[in-house]
Amino acid sequence: MDSPQTYSLFMGTDVSCRILGIDPQVMLETAGLANLAQDRSELRVTAGQYFDAWNTIARLSPRRDFVPYLGVAISRGPVIPVFFTLSCAPNLETGLTRLAQFKSLLGPTRMQVFKDGQLLRAEYDSVDIHSPMPPSLGALQLVCMLENIRGATAHFVCPVAAGFDGSEEERRQIASHLGIMPERSATTFVTFSPEDAKRRFISENPALWADVEADLKLQLAAQNDPLPAAARVRAALADLMLSGRTGAEDVAISLGISRSTLQRRLRQEKTSFQAELDATRRDIAIRYLTKTTLGVDAIALVLAYRDASSFSRSFRRWTGQAPGAFRQARRRG
Known part of the structure; x- marks a missing residue:
């Protein structure tokens, strides 16, 4: 039997935990992953273990608004090469298409980008049908995306619509950042107007x-x-x-x-x-x-x-x- 695909937990242990002030070892122990970290310099985990770690970070977070706080901090914080897929692109549509190609380097999430009529739509879900992506992680994807897009365009890009499977409180927590109230949706998604889809990036490189x-x-x-x-x-x-x-x-x-x-x-x-x-x-x-x-x-x-x-x-x-x-x-x- 083939070994399951594994993913780096760098974004959880080295980025999210550090930003939120959570001890990574405490997080791993609470998530039941401490044995995987012994004598390993880089922790690679299955999709299910990755999401267990994320849910544990959410429980241990000292902030209720940890999703928008993390999203902004990650986007403005350490240099993460995968994010160059967006910033180096000529426009939003090209950037999102490139990001979708390399999304799995950041964790076990899949991104699809396609036209929905005249609108540009991006959807996120788990790479493993047996391990659903936590709603709060879906919300983080939306916040990070918008923060990077606004930095690349020097414009307050506001999506036409967005949604994820979160409670009303969870959706309100990111509404002010998105510029709209996201709907309750089984699919994590965001859509942009044709004008924004072709908006030029000042950071094109x-x-x-x-x-x-x-x-x-x-x-x-x-x-x-x-x-x-x-x-x-x-x-x-x-x-x-x-x-x-x-x-x-x-x-x-x-x-x-x-x-x-x-x-x-x-x-x-x-x-x-x-x-x-x-x-x-x-x-x-x-x-x-x-x-x-x-x-x-x-x-x-x-x-x-x-x-x-x-x-x-x-x-x-x-x-x-x-x-x-x-x-x-x-x-x-």
Whole structure:
């Protein structure tokens, strides 16, 4: 029998828990997942376990309005590459279509985007028919989406309609953020007017998107396909760095193999873990320095460095220049 598909719990343990001030270990113990976290640097869980963790976060949250609070904080907080699917797009319709392709990298939810007459409609549901998506998680998807769209358009985009299977109180909690009162619906959905569907994004960045898309496709492929070891290591690092993990042991656990097996496979491909780590960090650093306005501190954080000074030393070793000087030189060129 095939093993069930698993998903990173990074958005729960490292993002949502941190924002809400919840101890991730307490959350995992309460959700009955503590045994899965032992000696694992990255926790990967089934769809059912993921939703159990989310429901536990909802119960432990010190805020009643945790859904809109989390949605805004996540959208304005850590750099999460999947969100570049929206921000780099030329318009809303293209951005949502791209996001739907890579949605599973954020957890066990499926997103469908299609035309409903003249309207643009996006629907969310679980990837597993036996494990329904919690209504509050559906509400979070709507809040995050709207927050990212408004940032990308510099316009208060208001959906034509929205809905999820929440109580009246739960729906009122996100109504002010959405700009409309969402209806009670078995399907989590949002629809936009034709004008908003084609609204231009001021954050459009086709050059950055070309690189990000390649990385995201690699991460999707690494979930199932037997890629070369070096490619799988790079995909794992791109995922793990978001939670500050860059060790060989971290990557080996993520790939489900021993550290010695990982090192042996890399040697067979005439490379090493350190070489792949440096190359991954270097490529991402150059991308963000040349194709975004992210500061050196923010880039260092994305690459899981202790501080900007450590990142700058590594970057100088790779390129012979400090990050700021490299950025200026590329812009002049």
